[in-house]
Amino acid sequence: MPTFSELGLSEPILRVLGDLGYDEPTPIQEQAIPVMLSNSDVIAQAQTGTGKTAAFALPIVQRLRDERVPQALILAPTRELAMQVAEAIYKYGKGRRISVAPVYGGQPIYRQLRALEQGVQVVVGTPGRIMDHMRRGTLVLDQISTVVLDEADEMLDMGFAEDIEFILQQTPQQRQTALFSATMPEAVQGLVQRYTRDAKRISIAAEQLATPRTRQTYYEVMPREKLDALCRILDVETPSSAIIFCRTRSEADALGESLQGRGYLSEVLHGDMSQAQRDRVMKRFREGQAELLVATDVAARGLDIPDVTHVINYDVPNDPEAYVHRIGRTGRAGRTGLAITLITPRERRMLQIIERASRSRIQRQKLPSLADVAARRREAFRDALREVLEQGDLDPYILMVEEMSEEHDAVDLAAAAFKLLLNEVEQGETITSVEGDAAGVEPGMQRLFLDVGRFDRIRPSDIVGAIANEVGLSGKSIGSIDIYDRFSFVEVPNEQAQKVLHILNGVSMRGKQVRVSIAKPKR
Ligand SMILES: Nc1ncnc2c1ncn2[C@@H]1O[C@H](COP(=O)(O)OP(=O)(O)OP(=O)(O)O)[C@@H](O)[C@H]1O
């Protein structure tokens, strides 16, 4: 295994790599760095999360002249990726104070104009906005010596081929062109050839396209069970950072809302949002303020958020490449990850196609039961308890225990505290006390009260929707639902009451059980 120094990288860069904790080059870096430094064209393929960015960025940084004119151009399919790659270049160039400009749509153009006017050495952007600047004359590419197409297959596939051709035509003929991706499907091979000259092909041989550090599983569910299934999985897995992929923007919005309604810390990302919103969401997710990112395929490519532990395909992706890139958002840089795909019975074939094309094994899992969810909560509770014990600083509480143990047994006290903290205290009594308000219930109907006080931002409409779905009624005929401080109620026909009660008791929100009781109408 050669060292970074043996690959031809120079002292200032080696120092930066040392600071970053990059001990040795990854396989793609080992192969691509010398070729990039030799100015040859490159078509490179290596698994997700294996350091392709540094493989092209380090040689670019090393070969920059001090002159403040654009010398390297990197194209990326999405704004978030362009931003991330620009940051990476800046980071790798720390020793040299190089100037990088990210250039992408949705951001006020004047800010980018100012950056470009001041003179930059590296430009990273999405094809559309790069072309805007070229047409305005604010970006001149005649000194470009290296062009990189990150996620090359995606950009060609997305219909950027003409744009890319236009951009490449404005760069010097003797430039170096490099294409990087975790996938290079046959369909784009022809195009790929057209952009390069005597390109050196590098492909890091691997048994499967996706990283083996990510365990791949699937659950088979009926379409209307999907949301519930997802919640149960989330409650058992308790991911600290997960990306949930949906097929369309509106589906992502809807799922994001449902999850928020059930109290999960989730954010939505898709292309219909303003750039300011997208930036805010990415920041919250990267910083761990949001645990779940519900996204379209806009987040499938290239994003490097090291802490992501789970990728969940709420909808099966449309092609094997999309699958590989989506699940590649976890299990990065030697970490482990878990990829979960929900399929409906009709989607079995698609799953097989994906399995075959990505050469991976996707294991079927059984949906966790409510008992599993409860067991998981208790386990998490025990872990948290041990942590608190370890931290110490318990004096004021010990005082409380001592005080109360004059009247109660210490074990009983601890047990009661556990029950309280696990939120498993029966709240039926408080619910019936609201019964006086239950006047006006139609004969033949029952009013069920739900204690939702402990579930932040729970939405009555979600509950009605879930019930309606289960009993096969439309939301309306089930009756109205209102928030009374911390109680919601739903009115249902007598003959449906037991069934609805059963369903409601099975609803768990963020691992907490919903409690329901029946208030019989007064005659
Ligand atoms: N030699 C190295 N040693 C340790 N960590 C590294 C090394 N090279 C890169 N990394 C880290 O690995 C992570 C993944 O790198 P990167 O985003 O470049 O992957 P990628 O191959 O481009 O993946 P994708 O196909 O998803 O775009 C980054 O967080 C990066 O900092």
Ligand SMILES: [Mg+2]
């Ligand atoms: Mg990448």
